[in-house]
Amino acid sequence: MLQGKRVLIGISGGIAAYKICEVVSNLAKAGAEVRVILTQSAQAFVTPLTFATLSRHPAYTDQDFWQSVHGRPLHIELGEWAEVLLLAPLTANTLAKLVYGLADNLMTSTVLASTCPVLLAPAMNTDMWEQQAVQRNWQQLQADSRYHTVGPGAGILACDRVGAGRMAEPEEILPHLLSLLHTRGQRDLAGRQILISAGGTREHLDPVRFIGNPSTGKMGLALAQAALHRGAAVTLVHAPLIGVGANGCSLLKGVRSLPVISAEEMRQALLECLPNADWIVMSAAVADVKPAEYHAEKLPKRSLPTTLPLASVPDIAAEIGTLKQPHQRLIGFAAQTGDIVTPALDKLRRKKLDAIAANPVDQPDSGFGTDTNQAVLLDAHGRQVPVPQCSKLEMAHRLFDFVQTLPSG
Template sequence: MTNPKLNRVLIGVGGGIAAYKICELVSTLFKTGVEVRVILTRSAQEFITPLTIATLSRHPAYTDDDFWKPTHSRPLHIGLGEWADVMVIAPLTANTLAKLAYGMADNLLTNTVLASTCPVLLAPAMNTDMWEQLSVQRNWQQLLLDSRYHGMNTASGLLACDRIGAGRLAEPPEILAHIQSLLHTQGKRDLAGKRVLISAGGTREFLDPVRFIGNPSTGKMGLALAQAALHRGANVTLVHGPANWDVPLGVQAIPVVSAEQMQQAMLEYLPNADVIVMSAAVADVKPRDYSTEKLPKRSLPQALPLEPVPDIVAQLAQHKQPYQILIGFAAQTGNIVKPALEKLQSKKLDAIVANPIDQPDSGFGSDNNQAIFLDRQGNQVAIAPCSKLEMAHYLFDFAIT
């Protein structure tokens, strides 16, 4: 996702073994059309070189040596601070964190942060014991009180020091998604304090342990909705069917398989939600009979008896409170508006996404999407093909703000 008016990202790299992951981030950003500049702290150069960064970003890396060189142009930290639409500090070390928390500026990176006004994305990485120190957590919480700073959770796992625990740097695709969100929102947190409940993916209705009725949904749209809501400050719960992706750090995930399981989970979490987005592709029917053992091929019925599954979105509409916003999806072929309007009215939704699944690079399994948004007030907005994350932000722009 890129915005022609907001496509300049400045990355500050701290000194830690996780710095090598930033090479992938820089390369991917450049490939998506974002203009990238990188500041390497002195300790970061012990892990990756200015030449590596310059090659990947197609621009020389900035170091403290550049900061202290005499120049006849404007001061470097002022120019960089004004240039950036979004700043990223990754890996954020305990040392840089402490400096930022207390407004200190003794190198190019910290001076540039203070000379800028754009959103700053922080992705910490350090040893578990270091991350869990009271002083480090105090600095972290203090820094996040400033609305400019957007913090990413650390992941848990095997660290380079052979410790298993929290402190791993978020993976580059997750950092990239957060950058793309900030480029769209310009750092606004209009969902802060809101609880967003999202369903994602397809459900499976089994005939026996190995055969089921399902659909091609991968849950990528629901994943993008969860990312967008999280990046806008929401508390996110994601009820999802079988999926081949990682749940974003900070999102509460409720994995399910069948429509009945999804129904139970959605109704359980509904009372505490402010916004509900039903993006899952729920099966319409299920086999009437289930065999606990695999049926031999010769025993499969010529005509499979079916019965309907619960209409989850209709049940959500029946139980929702006036202050809650319920958004549905209508995956359609051909004329997508008419059936979406009918569903909007019959299910008593607040808004609906009419989603064409017969268009190239759109719908099930694709990284991109297109749609027409409709609401109960008669508003209609057509969204041209774009990334699913971008569409998720457009949906929240349309239905929430």
């Protein structure tokens, strides 16, 4: 997703500038071409040499304003070069300049000389952030479709204040950049309600023992994130999320999150949300069976059954397939080994799905618990689109691209 992509980063004067070192480093390591502009005040926090080293390219300052590149002004060259522009930290001063179209330094001149999507990551003291003038500027800038936002969050600030104004973390900023590079800033899912299931359900024998599966929920989180970045209203019904850490929590910002444990809890939550959904994406690994009897207290080891009677679990996807309306789209996932296409097609037809992603979980770095995935995307009209191994966020975008092309009606 990042190989050869052109990312321009503008850094204003704020202590949060140190966080952008990690962003620049990760982008460069992933193969992106990165250019960095620092305002004069930004250099009081992080030096141009730091960003030049991390980006493998000289960093620019106002001293370079009139530098010529191939006979053209630098801000024109950089503005036309960039595929996406990140402004982080975005200070109250730079925010005001953007609102009024000021171009009094290299960074703001480059913003005006560019047409690519711009991601804004504000950072400032809570009292500054909550000023009416700052909030007015913030709302006005968001009304411009070119600008996209991440954060700010709340927490302890460098001034020891606890409150809003904390810049988004690198693990929040990087995925948003990836989405903008894929969509080119288009909010093509705006107005859609997307309902997503995620994670692996648990069917308990007693309070501490259960039948489960290896799903971590990472694919569902990536789907929610991609849909949100594309402008959709997202509801995520998720079983326990495993190993996603703080990043998983950040992915849920802006998403209506409904945590569940068992397949029946997931079923009830999904059916409750179904009438308002346009697309339903079933990425959860839902149990097929459950213990026939539940024990309210932990069973002593000596009392554990040597054979475990099982009961079936309702097929949620199949039930939704019978209930969905003509305008709704139902998309499933099929975690398979060996031949992945034949059983996925069978699942698509039996459950009345509109599309399905067949995942080879027996391949390295694919399927449960990994950060990458691969699939064959299938629809009810016989199309098959292979997606080679990629990040789960890219997989989510590729799936949404596929669903966008499904015939209507």
